[in-house]
Amino acid sequence: MEMVNITVDGQELQVQKNSTVLEAARIAGIKIPTLCYHPELRPEGNCRVCMVEVKGARTLVASCVYPVSEGMVVNTNTVGVREARKTVVELLLANHPQDCLSCQRNLNCELQTIAADLGVRKIRFEGEKKSYPLDNSNPSLVRDQSKCILCGRCVRACSERQGVNVYSFANRGFKTTVVPAFNQGLDKVACTYCGQCASVCPTGAIVVKDDTLSVWRELANPQKHVVVQTAPAVRVALGEALGLNLGEAVTGKMVAALRRLGFDKVFDTNFSADLTIMEEGAEFLHRLKNGGKLPMITSCSPGWVNFAELFYPDLLDHLSTAKSPQQMFGAIVKTYYAEKAGIDPANIVSVSVMPCTAKKGEAAREEMKSSGYKDVDFVITTTELAAMIKESGIDFASLAEEKYDDPMGIATGAGVIFGATGGVMEAALRTLSELVTGEELKDIEFHNVRGLNGVKEAEIELGDKTVKVAVAHTLLNARALMDKIRRGEADYHFIEIMACPGGCIGGAGQPINLSAGFRQKRIDAIYDCDTKSELRKSHKNPAICELYDTWLGKPLGEKSHHLLHTTYQPQKR
């Protein structure tokens, strides 16, 4: 790599030729403030907060987009630079609601932080403020354009990361907005509710719908038996929001906290992840043997399912009919568990804690009532759970670890790896290998489907058959695979798709994290949970075996068909 010599605030540096002034300054230990810049998105230089002085330039320049060049002299800390940055932030604040204290992003807002860091103490401008109605039309996300600072990160995330292109800029001047097509609500446009826009929004302009109030209400109702399930990815990110370290699994503390919050039973979605493997694995073998539609594609990720229904209605028969672990859990808890515990399912409230915003929509789907009731009553995200824990005054860090309740808290390492991209595939392969060959699998770790590459491919021997699999995360990568299938060029047998980058650990219900490599750290924690599990194969889960033996019968059996499988419909929006 070619290097160039530059001077930043008097420090002489050698930096890569293709780097920006912002990157160079960070090497020199200078943290230039940014707002519209996001480390994972193409920089656009919109907000003009990261201004610096470059000797010889006619104006200040935006360091996030300005390339370094040989001999460049940069000053990041002159009076002019500081005043200019302050004015820019002041201008943003002058057109921003001053309700920080009651904003969902209070103390977790980049605009707030930057205003504090830059020492903005007074707003010299008064005048018109923008005011737009709230877009509250969908189950997952709330958009408040009054809080939008037009940084364009959501526009870029939706197009660059997800390839969905819901948002664009509209109107001019002071009336400029970021809107879905024709300024319609997100429920009227091709939004998958993946929430990646909310996870990159620096302010409270796009937030995850808050359902904690409903959960509090149910917890306070003595007539109700409130059970909770926690998704695999929640345990490796919840700690981040409660002052613990990134990459620390907090399973035991989380279970303890949920009990303190008043949940009657604390169960694990990993249990129903194991159940999913049983059903989905059986379905795959059935398709393989009987010439069914291949490649079969996983259906655990509701953002992905929405995406398929919206953009690939012609390919819906590729999706596994198996419900997601959340919905399998919901169907089982109000039938099997109710029976077993002797509780009227009408009195059971089923809550799930998910890393995902689209899960809220999934639970609300009309067809998700196979128990005779709404299978999952409320979905809250990791972030919402953290908020509930804070609100109730629980000192999370000092909690003693506790264990999940039986029987739906019994799970394997195969269930927990659902939280990372490639995990569902790996869990399925562990079970499929043994089911097909009847022999114990020696090496149960399938490293070629792990990791953060956008699309991963592998060939696996299943008995005498070689099975070709692919794993994709983010909808942009999903689109590439789906187009390949549509063109008839995909010779895969089995595909795993997750809507969010890194899989569920990168879901929009997780605490917002901008640090480098945070997804890998969460993934490492997930696989660490797997390694430490006594049981690591779904079909070896004793609670699952008991469920089939005593109640469900066989995978793909009649009860399973009724409770654990679903259908997909093209969505026209």
Next chain:
Amino acid sequence: MEHFRAHVLICAGTGCVSSGSKKVEAALREQLAKKGLDKEIKIVETGCHGFCEMGPLVIVYPEGVFYVRVKEEDVTDIVEDHLYKGRIVERLLYKEPVSLEKVPNYSDIPFYKKQMRMVLANCGHIDPEVIEEYIAVNGYQALGKALVEMKPEDVVDEVKKSGLRGRGGGGFPTGLKWGFTRSAVGEKKYVVCNADEGDPGAFMDRSVLEGDPHRIIEGMAICGYAIGADEGYIYVRAEYPLAIKRLKIAISQAEDMGLLGENIFGSGFNFKIKIKEGAGAFVCGEETALLASIEGRRGMPRPRPPFPAVSGLWGKPTNINNVETFANVPQIINNGADWYAAIGTERSKGTKVFALTGRINHTGLAEVPMGISMREIIYDIGGGIPNGKKFKAVQIGGPSGGCLPENMLNLAVDYDSLIEVGAMMGSGGLVVMDETTCMVDVAKFFLNFTQSESCGKCTPCREGTKRMLEILTRITDGEGKDGDIELLQDMAKDIKATALCGLGQTAPNPVLSTIRYFKHEYEAHIKEKRCPAGACSKLAGYTILDSCKGCSLCKKACPVEAISGTIKAKHQIDSEKCIKCGTCLAKCPFKAIVKG
């Protein structure tokens, strides 16, 4: 070939068309036919002559008699007297505003005398829809010379040597720009003509496109050859339908003659031109926004570098020049760089077309050599200020420019001198203001324009211009506060330093220049709640002078009973009650009521 004993040129530029030249033409055709003169007299529709104030214009050759403000009903006299009997229709001649002398001949009119019409040479003299007429005045000779006799790098050098600078506003040396694009790595390159003329009051590009479209095509093709591009785009606003129509005709004629297309002049050089109609966003005149718009995206600027010369249209090296810049190219190639560089000043070469508007007698287009004084443009060419009013300021450079006061009238107009005094050449709009213009109001007008045309992408332009406009509005409403001037200056400094593109970086200029030269007007608004020009309606008070006869007409007319007084005695206005509607002033038969 047919021979005609006379030619009647009718201006078919947008200005004259809107004042009725099409009707004049129809009447003329009808009457000539009726008289049986249609075989000996030819009617030619031309482009703009620039003297738009006096339109519709009709010129009769071979005499060169120049008729102004010709109406449909005047046609009979032109046909009967002039064309039939050979007698000039005196009443339709141009009258010199001071001496009131009638000037029958085109070239003797003062409006044209001090001009140096090079870029506009053909405008008004050839039929822009007939390629042969352009060829007859040496059209496409420069392209032929470049392709046959010159190497591409020689063409770049020639343009460099000529000293031509970008006429779109920035004044960047054109040859240098061509050189960058020429040396940029890439198989495919583009030439783009920026015809998104958007400054309020500017219409020089439109006139060239309408009056001499082949000149632009020739300039672009020469540029294509010089930089190694085989494709060009003309980005022209859809509000210029006549320009688009004539460009389309011109392109197809040039293609038919092999002057565009494959292997032009047998040189192996290929070049084609496409037209892209813009939807009229001002910001699309900014080159990166313009490129985004051609590509079908929202017209928003992007940060530079990379410059379009390196990564432009669809990521390919692209040379973008303004209409007037391209229009200068053929004559540079034809006559040589030295000839061109002899015109103008040390660092600004050639001529510049200015659009004269506002409080000036001769609204229109004037092409003058660089270095001419503002005074000559406004008084000698523009005919001074109408209605005996006093000159106050001239706004030059459009929304990015500045307002210059009377003591700057002797300033030699070129790129650098204008920047020095806080204005800029811009695209060449000149708005003249007289004593009744309020300078705070002028700043407000331009800021209102830029803030509503801001693309909204960057914070300082989107939010900053809005706040500045709010402050200016407050001042003109009489609610200005101590510190407002300083706040405006502070904001202007930060917006100029931080905005993403030229629109934002120059948006505060009208405010800064009016504060610089007319600070006392700001102070009068803020401190004395008074508008010295009497233009700000919320501040305009009315006073009844001692010459009041006490007729009480004003008292009866006042809608809010703000005027009191007895018959035959001087009346008074209660300024608290007065709503500043101006009815009393209009009613007074003795001119005893004044503003202020």
